[in-house]
Amino acid sequence: MKSYIYLLAMVFATPSVWAAECNMAFTHGVLIAPEHIRILQNNRTHVQISGDTQLFIRGEWINLSAEESLLLQQYSHGLRKFVPEIVSIAVDGVELGLSSIEAMFTGIGSKSQQAEWRELVRETTFQWMSRFVRTNEHFYLAPQSLKELDYFLHAELKPQLDNLARRTVGAVWGALRDALRHSDSNFERSDNQEWQSVGHLVDKINLGLDAKAVELEEKSALFCQRMQELDEIEQQLQQRLPALKPYDVVAEKD
Template sequence: MAFLSRSILALSMALLSCNAIAQKQCDVELRHGLIITDDVIRIVDKGQTRVQINNNNQLFIRGYWVDLSTDESKVLEQFSNGIRQTVPELVDLATDGVNLGLSAIEHVVEGMSDKEPEVLKTQLQYVERALMDKFKRGDDFFFIAPQSLSQIDDFFTKEISQKIHSAVHGSLGAILMSLGDAFKSREGNIEDRMNDMGQRMDIITKEIDKSLQKKAHQLELKASEYCECLNSLDITESRLQAIVPGMTDFDLVQIKS
């Protein structure tokens, strides 16, 4: 969890180089993964770097350097800047807050029992892995997997939500079993105590669902907001492909509508 909670500054110029129109809807797909650092952009396919851009002006395809003229280098720079002005902010938005929600679950569950149930650790690892398979960031890099940006909301409201529900309710059973003997030694009705705990866990999951729905809505708006940016990026990519035909093998941005 600590890995995802590392914060880095978002790119403040993300919307300044394109006309962002939140009302316009478009179906945008990233067909390859992207790894972005301060100096390098990598277009990744099946775990391998296929295209690499160094310092916005040096191009490698399948490990081979591509010699570009000054004018051609300007097109490469536009393409590189277009990626940097969209992807990192989407990754930031996707990862921010989710890890805090997972940490909150841990703290609540630990407060109900002397130790965190093993089932919770396992389930939360599944949640974190699912998130990191799609979006990842570290101190010096951003990663986004191939995916349809118009379906980001489904990823949070369905897949991540379902995994978190499994984690919470799975750990509830483990907690009730571990606390059974302790309840028996105390005054009060055991069934009422267990019902109360079940209600508390339900409240937790409902609050998490609200948080995920909010996150999904934010990402949906951002993807829509970036529609013009991504259209512009797709046009620049087409210009670059005309200059360097080898780039067509790793077409990154696809606008479906």
């Protein structure tokens, strides 16, 4: 059983083959909302699609022909279908780890200790959530390639959640042990028992992350194809609307 678990760890420790073969990337931030899509650069909106058929470039409304409106609608629908799905895979992975960690210290320690642990969780996850945001019907994807998303799930998120779990849960057990030492039960827990508990939590988190990585891998070919199709539509729009050329949202990177 241990050798099987080790083999799984080796498989998921490195980026999957498909990611090395797909060079498609988002070169601008994309915000999907029910009423509009915004293309951002340095946190500023440069392009906005309203109602899937109205185009604004740097705040200026662009008059479109029937053919251009149809292309814009196809482009908008493609982004609306794809971006929320890819954001959700990443956010689900982050939330799975955080919910498991936070569940461990619920009801343990003082209010100040819990506030300290939650602040540590927030600080650690801020950089993740600035790259992938899901709030109700709003989705944000920061500029990145499919390779980078694959790396995030395989090689970046796991070790950071592992470290966060050991820091927070280790502190939780320390607080619990101190509290129990002063109780009538005079209970003590050995360091080995503590780290077994932390290790069990880490294993649980890793299994969940492996499932998200497998989900991404299973959809890899479809995701790459969708980005290539979006790139083709985008190129057609740019040929008709030269003002869009500086905002090449979907592109193939070397």
